[in-house]
Amino acid sequence: MSEQIVRSEKAENPEKAENPDKAENPEHPAQPEDEKEHEREHEKEHEEELRLRYPGDRRAAAAASMSASAMMRRLPHLVRRALGLAWAADRTSTALLLVCQALAGVFGALALYATTGTLNALLVAGPVTDHLRTAAPSLALLTASAALRAVLGIAVVGLSGRVSPRITREAELALIAAGCAAELEAYDEPAYNEQWEAADRGSSTTPDLLSTAQDVIASTVSLAAAAGVLATLHPWLVPLLLLGSVPTGVGAVRTARIHYLAAVTTNEERGALRVYRWFLIDKTRADQVRSDQVPPFLMAKYRRAEAKIVAASDRATREATRVSLLAALGTGAGSALIWGALLYLVASGRIDLAAAGTATFGLRTAATGLHGLVGNGARLYRMGLYLDDYFTFLDEAGGHRIRRGSVVPAAPQCVEVRDLVHAYPGEQQEPALAGVSMSLRAGEIVAVIGQNGSGKSTLLKLLSGLYLPQSGRITWDGVPVEELDADGMWSRVARVPQEFARWPLGAAENVHLGHLTDQVMADVERAAARTGFDEIVARLRSGWRTLLAQGWWGGAELSGGGWQRAAVARALYRTVRSPGLLILDEPTSDLDPRAEHRILHALRSLAPGRITLLVTHNIANAAVADRVIVMDRGRIVQTGTWAELAARPDGLFRELLDLQRDRGLPAQRGTAH
Structure with missing residues (x-):
């Protein structure tokens, strides 16, 4: 660490690094402006710039080997x-x-x-x-x-x-x-x-x-x-x-x-x-x-x-x-x-x-x-x-072609996670998940809470099969996810990610995305009614046929909350059509209290027959869950019902709950008389 600090200090002020006494001695005259400009240019040369390079790139070697005989x-x-x-x-x-x-x-x-x-x-x-x-x-x-x-x-x-x-x-x-x-x-x-x-x-x-x-x-x-x-x-x-x-x-x-x-x-x-x-x-x-x-x-x-x-x-x-x-x-x-x-x-x-x-x-x-x-x-x-x-x-596919098993899963009754570890590329990053273990069963709602960077979103991506375990094990009804057919697995997953897509499609298409059923509009409308998206569609100029793509093809634009209702309706449509995992990552962050209440009640009514995972920073919303999992720095640190965790005098859950309840402002200004 000390070596890095010295290098950084030298890059920021080369003269100070070479001659500390001169840099601190007030008797030395100020540097001329041209010397300062030279130092600034020197610092720019040593800044980390955006570089896109990767190992195994053979193009330079291929170009160097170009010759008339090679061409012929x-x-x-x-x-x-x-x-x-x-x-x-x-x-x-x-x-x-x-x-x-x-x-x-x-x-x-x-x-x-x-x-x-x-x-x-x-x-x-x-x-x-x-x-x-x-x-x-x-x-x-x-x-x-x-x-x-x-x-x-x-x-x-x-x-x-x-x-x-x-x-x-x-x-x-x-x-x-x-x-x-x-x-x-x-x-x-x-x-x-x-x-x-x-x-x-x-x-x-x-x-x-x-x-x-x-x-x-x-x-x-x-x-x-x-x-x-x-x-x-x-x-x-x-x-x-x-x-x-x-x-x-x-x-x-x-x-x-x-x-x-x-x-x-x-x-x-x-x-x-x-x-x-x-x-x-x-x-x-x-x-x-x-x-x-x-x-x-x-x-x-x-x-x-x-x-x-x-x-x-x-x-x-x-x-x-x-x-x-x-x-x-x-x-x-x-x-x-x-x-x-x-x-x-x-x-x-x-x-x-x-x-x-x-x-x-x-x-x-x-x-x-x-x-x-x-x-x-x-x-x-x-x-x-x-x-x-x-x-x-x-x-x-860039060395990453999907090559998994051929088992087409049914709706999982039990998802087991054992000693799960996942790290993103980069030498300076800690593992996003470190030794996570849990069991999830059909019919229950599990809330996952924790501070930013605790590994919640990464865990959900692994549970839904978007990432495969680097270390540890995830099984659906005893079958490792590596042995499952990827498309068959994803057909059993309905997700609302934090960064949900705003598809340049019609309002109805934004819900069904081409995955049609015999009664497609009836199913779309029922899913939309559970989130309040139907109320937004009713105000659009062409109803369900309205193109949602303002700024590109002259279509309509929705508010952030309107798009979030559409994203949740999309997930509910998928999970009704093909039950399995229903995964919602901050699904109500842009919604008003009425829409939030409607969606949370919809989760409870849809719980039977599927595993529901809810990530939320609003601790009060976690009360809808049968079980709460608290994560911190890639690990599960607490598990229990909402009431059990709230009753404990200490722990991260109680700390976050108290902070959320405390709406007082330090050093408030007094009322003017």
Whole structure:
């Protein structure tokens, strides 16, 4: 502890830490303003900033391993993956797209061969009319091939426009499904949040994935067709073409590597920007952003993080420009070599003028195809790095995919808790629960009270199966919760958490949430009547059909108490539909006494056939319970009926009860006369 204090003191006042006598000696003159400013900047450098990093992140290593050979080895896999996504989204359009690409390559090769025939017919002595008559078949084939390639190009664009949005939709749905299939504990792990963001970025590449893969395929087909024609003209032309394009390929891969590394090395700052931006614009904090005058302070932090990103981006741009310049010089030298070789072949009589003309067109076509293959291949390779994050998340849900048993439970008659321990991530935090044991039986209402941070909400999440025990045991009728089917277990749980959802849905939908019964509206109205939500709905413009989403889609907005009545009605609807555990965490915190009284009486009437757990800071409300459990710092410190605990002269329950009853104010002002 002392070492931490010294470090903190040194960070706050470096000069005092280095020279305490000087800091305390009044004879020393005051520091100049520029020195004070320097110290303030030094302190900022040593402050703890928001950082989003996690162990096991392999993206930097993947970027460092990028090379032309690695790209060429991986391109077939990435093309197959892109076509696999397209095939899953729209099989017919994908098949037609591949056929059009193949036909475009065939007609490109035919056009080059027709060019040779045309030039052979024209580049001989004799009347022009005879030349044109001889060249007519080749010209017709050339014209038809060009026209068909144009039509196929239009078809490819249309088919890509049809398939790409479907790929995006399927990718987003798969990502959402994977996120919903993760254990709740995942959200407590910084690694999960970052993996989700990385997967989301990977998902955002899918709209361009097919078009880039298609460009790679088109470039490959064009290159293969042109190379085949060049090989028939002279075998030297193909290796010279490949040799001349090596600098372009190496340069494209290296620039992709530079930009990806720049993005990876600034992941922490980008994550911080998202957090700061969200806190500044989120509706739930908008009032405090204004009243506390937060924007200048947080925006200064935003600018500091952004400055680091800009600096990294500038460095990457300079380095990529240098690499591109060297690649362009190498490509120019390669082009000079190719054309010099072609002139030599013509001058030495190894090929005739007609073949040279065809070779000219072929070299241009092949060079375009090769450059497209390299450029689009590098782009696809870079996308593949992001796409790896996406598919890894789909496979494992960030390493937290729900994998539990298959036992579908009935309404539990007895829930046993033994030596339960739970701790949240973070080295500085004490366990939220430490050795908790209890038994809960159907038909009873159990109140759980305690100070803030005593572990009440964590206990309820474990009892409802949202968290699995890290240590200890929870059983439903003798079956450990790990062996229960997760959805089957949750169907037996009705909850009102402290931070309840305000769904942007209709009033009736906010109660049933799609879990319909044969008499859905009758059940919804009965649940609403138990909380007073029906009275609020009666005042809405469209009754149960009113959209509750003001500020988003022009719907109505409820007060805090109105939303809380809806949340409690939702839980009561679920527990009537499928009895089991009814869990309410501060369900009346925003309610007036009349609504509070109505809900507490509803709990008593619904108690048979289910286990009811009530967390409340209002000690008087705990009197509705059959048993009261008092928690402090993650442990159960008292258990008994309300009357038994109130009758004890000491203990936490009595202390909290006395504090709640004491409404006197210290040092009250006297009445003015």
